[in-house]
Amino acid sequence: MRYWLIKSEGDCYSIDQLKKDRKTPWSGVRNFQARNFMRDAMSVGDLALFYHSNASPSGVVGVARVCSTPYEDVTARDKNDEHYDPRSYKLYEEARKNKTEFVPVWMLVDFEFVKKYPRMVSLHELKNDPVLKDMVVCQKGSRLSIQPVTKQEFLYIEKIATK
DNA sequence: GCCAACGTTGGC
């Protein structure tokens, strides 16, 4: 069982939206490191801190849980999708034409809603807490949208968010 | 394989 932090722009896909949807495919990730975490390292049942980025303020707002094994992110070859990847479309068409197996570049897992915290734990708070200051999200210029967190960090944030 | 140029992320 591992612990993660997943970022979403609050006004793009918020924790409230996840609560409403109950679960959602974590589509649109176009960063290899983030993809690798989803494809190679996540297991059903893993818990993730849900982080609102580009918000005022940004911070951790709740918890989600991995609820599927990895599968193709089909939005990558959907021309109408915001995160359309022309290369993926080309690879898919080629495989179809040549009747060879299509190996998708972009993979995802589904996340389900677990809880929204009674209060947000802001980035400022994370950075100023000696227990949490080593988190990836606290590092300068950190852009990784899916990152591992330690069990200690996860439990500690749970504690201060609900106290 | 280097690295400049570019597009994007995300804090502020």
Next chain:
DNA sequence: GCCAACGTTGGC
């Protein structure tokens, strides 16, 4: 809205 930091692309 600005811009620093980053990841990716593509010319050479």
